[in-house]
Amino acid sequence: MSPPILAKGESPALLALDWGTSSLRAYLLAGPNVELATRHADWGIMNLPPGGFDGALIELCGDWLTQYPVLPILAAGMVGSAQGWSEAPYVATPANAAEIAAHLVQVDGPLRRRVHIAPGVMSSSALPNVMRGEETQILGALELDAGIAATSEQEHLIVLPGTHSKWVRVQAGRIEDFVTFMTGEMYAALRQHTILGRLMLKAEEVIDGDSAGFEYGLDVARQHHGDAGLLSTLFSVRTLGLTERLTSAQLPAYLSGLLIGHELAGAQSQFSSSTAQDGLPLTLIGSRALCERYQRALRHFGFPPSHVLANATQAGLWRLAVAAGLISTRIRSGAGSSR
């Protein structure tokens, strides 16, 4: 593996690892938004190479470890779960960067290097909710997004759409509480393993192809969320196909709209007790295409304007490393001035 090509004078201050269930991403950072190099492998915690966690780190970043012998290493994500490298127990909400940083767990890594692992966060308001990895993205959003500065007392919603979508209420730099919706995983399970996939075109890209189907799904969900509910509206994916009111090409977008619509209706009711009259301001974190689909849905539902934030993971790992004292002030201020 070839060494990273760094411009003269740029010196990394943190090896930041985003280590999830299905992939490992390594960032060489010189600041919260200063990425000197990045590498990626499919070595999620459920798919490690020979040598396990040590082996994955050596394979992906061994040359960096040799080149920068005192570089601190911080990892976030499922690597800190019971099935991960070392379990980092959940921190309870409300939680800010300092509290999360105080619960990093240490493990001995390769080349006698210590690896710091971030804990997840648990909310226990009504039903327990857990996150691992998202807490770090949220700390990154608080760092990057002037609209949700840690000093602001204004409540704000951060939405992380995906397999298990998270809706997170933040205030004054704290994760106050959050809710999970199994939207992405449900979409895959319903399409691949139930009768609802039968009438659909197979191509995965079809999902983006039909805005009429998508918006019809949103409307049906909004109308029936609180009465018949999802178990019942789902059957319309079949009957609207049987009655030819939707084509096989429209049905995947309809199912997507239906599920995202139920998520939005649920979140709307969940965070409706807020003091903000027109709903809380919203920031989205995730893949560009998915966030844009959610923005369409949010507009359709009448949520306040939202914007999409990139690079939240790197910024969050940086923020945590600073809060934990892993990055010396000298290097930190030096990197900060190079932005």
Place this chain on the structure above:
Amino acid sequence: MSPPILAKGESPALLALDWGTSSLRAYLLAGPNVELATRHADWGIMNLPPGGFDGALIELCGDWLTQYPVLPILAAGMVGSAQGWSEAPYVATPANAAEIAAHLVQVDGPLRRRVHIAPGVMSSSALPNVMRGEETQILGALELDAGIAATSEQEHLIVLPGTHSKWVRVQAGRIEDFVTFMTGEMYAALRQHTILGRLMLKAEEVIDGDSAGFEYGLDVARQHHGDAGLLSTLFSVRTLGLTERLTSAQLPAYLSGLLIGHELAGAQSQFSSSTAQDGLPLTLIGSRALCERYQRALRHFGFPPSHVLANATQAGLWRLAVAAGLISTRIRSGAGSSR
């Protein structure tokens, strides 16, 4: 295959076929509730033997056809779908026995025998809903159950729990409207194909083993049906396991309670506009174990007392055959007096 042993003087008046996606059941009937013989094979419409529909009928009932050369044959279920023997288009609600019988479809079967196939029923109130086979069970219930006699103007709910649960409102012998809940199929897909199955014991029978887990699921669904909704409550199957508030043996019953609870909450809101102050009287049709689980859930939700009806399919096929004039009055009254 040995011939059926019939008591002297008993003469069949109808060969009734319950022909679904995964199985075929044949009844030799002498009255709505007078079953002279029954046979069963795994030859659902998706799993036919060589010779297809003709072959299945000859294999299972060829000797009956020979022995009773003028016996009328009537089939209900997915055999009348687009993937079945011959498509019998849906009849629109409201629909009674006469209207359904008027839309039987005929197909030439083996040994030059004509086979009559029952249509399904479609409701198009809010979203389209369809049934195939259940309409026949409902006609059977109207025949067997004195509490929902066709002459009564009292509204009544018939619930058919299962893969796609149906809640059907009947009045004066008519199917007025109905709603589908994908409860059973969702349970299987979630348990087998999502993260929710991971923390569970594998044994299928565990589902009945824990009433505390089941009732906890019912309560969570009732409390959150109209706000966070199913996509969100589902994640508690994982988090209540992670936090050890439920054991791996309790989780299947909890998931079952959660799904059935969302079904009941949805049905309650769907049929709440009824004139009956304490809710409509309820009849359940289905397997004994599943109906008993639903009865526990219905009691927990405060529905009116319900009872379970057996043999609805046979009675419904008989009722349809009479309405269609397939059974002569002489044989019919003779059979009726032998009850």
